[in-house]
Amino acid sequence: MSGFRLPAGGAVDRGRPLAFTFDGKPYLGFRGDSIASALLANGVRVVGRSFKYHRPRGVWGAWTEEPNAIVDVTRRGRTTPNLRATVEALDNDLAVRSVNALPTAAADRVALLDRLSAFMPAGFYYKTFLWPRWETFELAIRAMAGLGRVDPDNQPHGDNPQFNARCDMLVVGGGPAGLAAANAAARSGRAVFLLDDRADIGGQLVHRGGSIEGGDWRDWAASVTAAVEANGGRVMTSTTAYGVYDHRLVSAWERSGTLPDALWRIRPKTIIVAAGAVERPLVVPDNDRPGVMSADAALVYLRRFAVLVGKRIAIATNNDSAYPVADALSEAGAEVELFDLRPDAPPTTLRVVRGAEIEGVAGASGVEGVRIGGQTRAVDTVLLSGGWTPTVHLYAQARGKLRYDEALAALVPNVEVEGVRVAGAANGAFNLDEALRQGHAAGGGQGAPPNAPSGQYRVTAAWPKPDAPGRRWIDFQNDVTLKDVALAAREGYVSVEHLKRYTTLGMATDQGKTSNINGLAAMAALTGRSIDETGTTTYRPPFVPVPMGVIAGRRRGALISPLKRLPLEAEHRADGAQMREYGGWLRPAWYGPDDPGRAIQREAARARDAVALFDGSSLGKIEIIGPDAATLADFSSYNRLSNLKPGKVRYGFLLQESGIVFDDGVTLRLAEDRFLVSCSSGHTDSVVTRLELWRQDRFDPRRVVIHDTTAQWATLTLTGPRARDLVAALDLGAALDDDSLPHMAFTPAAFDGAPLRITRVSFTGDRSYELSAPARRARALRARIVEKLPAFGGGLLGLEALMILRAEKGFIVVGKDTDGTTMPHDLGIAGPRDSRKDEYIGKRSLFTPAANDKGRKQFVGLTVAQGETALSTGAHVIEGAGRARRSMGYVTSSYVSPTLGAPVALGLVANGFARMGQTVGVYHLGAERRATIAPAVALDPEGKRLHA
């Protein structure tokens, strides 16, 4: 038993006790407690086990800097891992579990690891990777590594709101400097956002107290928040500004407690970083014992929570800030003795040993004494105050640079960053009056700053000495000792960035808030460099761990990348469509509840035998309009389009400037000055972009415009030998004989008084009619078609069956049957390259030596022996055997054709056109098969079905 609750004082509500458990044992705390303060009040000392050696650890700090008290918290059956006990508010029925401890923090079976510490030096993982065998140890190491346990049932709702805000000034930190800045800015009429990550305003004033403007600081602070709110600003507590990003965007995480946490994206004209400072430990031997704590934290526990952390307390320090702590603890009834490194320590009425360094901390599972002058003095608590480290994270994230200030023994801001100012303890102003002065100036205040008694802060640097004996912890969270830093230096990891990665110093949930400066100072001493020369690691967001759900907000699940929806989705679903994503569109994959394989085969067979309806509404419908439409169409396309007659349709490619096939599709010439580009469903946006870029770059934008009408039109396609009969039965008022409407032509028609276009193009190889109607008329058109289908033996056709039909005909899907090397002549279409004299996108690339290499992968079919199963898509086409075996390409598409009663496959194979009829190996997942290279067109090579 060490810490205990005082009968009075603190900001806890003694009338509202809260029951909780820690590692299974029941305890009581009060409303207003943090988990850490409640544990300390109950005399719990060991709150966790260290990451590497499983050493027992106690609470070090009182806020976000906490390296040791990391806990999993179960609330209403849901566990959240790796929370800091010092930050989390206590609540009723919390089950708190220590992390990295088997089974509990107090009795950890793996603690003997500590005795093996000589075998786990810095870079332990890296060394084990190399020798003797990582695999031998991997399972055991993985089982012991890591902190909390993830609860798979804890899946928060995607309801974290996200807000965007602008303001004149964002003040981060509600301590004296932040309040002074907000005061000055608000009173000159500026809109100020004042943020503090605690639930209250005041910062250090809350536990250290102070008099401002001649009265209690709380009265002055209340007048400041009133001024902020009266001038269009906002005071936000429990809100952590955790990152500064480009163009001065600040992200903040707001916790209201009752509502879901929120993300704020704030764009201030000016940022004031008044984030305070963090007390760091002295690097004395065994400074990681439970019961060793930050001196400032002990004062926080006393004043905020009325918890006295010990009865016999030794305070080791090198600076003046420990003295008010000593006075307060003594006043509260503790027996206090100070050990000040400085021979000229300030006067005090308490016992003090001047010019003294603690030589060790005794007590394996908790502090029992301190060694000084070769003797052990019995104490139950050791407070360390090694000076203050300014919280400069946001300034540094905004590209601020630091310098080492000898007098303050701290890294402080050194350069001006546009739009960012640092004030108060974050800027090395550790006295109240100086903090107020800096804040007032940073806020643009005129006249005298808020008045406070002048203070004094003196410190003598006490950086770790490289040759100091004993085990001295620098980073508690990652178990990095002074010797580890020395080893890293010997092994050449002298850059602080290397030091961090090699030893893990400054990593994990606390990001070295208490340890980084001691680590880099040790490295400086080890390498004979100054602290400035040694430098710091890069400061990156987030300042504290932020829940992923807050960052994601509502962009989760289906909303991460919203799908495009067909205007007829409801009708498809009503007919039993199984919807799947294709190129960003949600489209019917097949229909009915049947086994998908059977349903797909049935749909494909019916389309060949009779007629089938599929929804082609997602195909791009991009119009090129104007007197220069034909020249833009020509330049954009591999195939010439200017000689296409109005009313006709042409298939072709769009190339990239690199000559690679970018998209394929048909283009309709609607009129002399008007084309309609029907590109792939997934490429519409990029084709529009590409046409726009070239239009604006190369053409007179007044003479040609691009208009994307994809969303305005629905396209219903009928394909199969009875397609014409069915279209005729729809009464669309257009002549359908092959002279009036031949393949690759279109005709206007009408449906219930609305315009309709009938286009004869075919992605199946069968006679096909695309009926394009305004999207709002599509439902009625589809209903009439579906009503007529049974009379013609027809049915619905999903995308999967359509893929079989097009593969039987050797029709490509760009990006599936082509890759990042495929040029049009690799697909057997070399005509435009050989004949076109004018410029078009990608032209020059088709004439390079690489474009005409003999070994290019070319588009072919692949057949297998009768009775064999389909090849695997992605399987390698190979030649040679054993070690000489090499890939010549791969299978791009593979299906079973119900019409041919055999598998059909397409592939890209090196020099494939010249290998027609050759037998090759096909390798997939360890098995090798044989296949024969064949023409890509497996069904109806003469194309008779188009006109049947």
Add this chain to the structure above:
Amino acid sequence: MQIFPCPFCGPRDETEFHYVGEPKARPEPAEAVSDAEWSAYLHLNANPKGASREVWLHMTCLESFLMTRDTATNAVLGSEPFTRAAS
């Protein structure tokens, strides 16, 4: 998150923009362009540290424009619509 000034729409969030590339003259006609010239057009960029003139597309209005950015600090130094040589 950066704010880019579209010359037509004003300052907008960076997620609305698409980087097109460095402004380059397209070498042509193809018959008169060497492999080396074409390769340079396709692949070689100045990639300066500091002020960089770039073509961007504002995807919500679909207008492309020139923007000058400092690639070391991400500061935006200016943006302008294309000007067309009188023809």
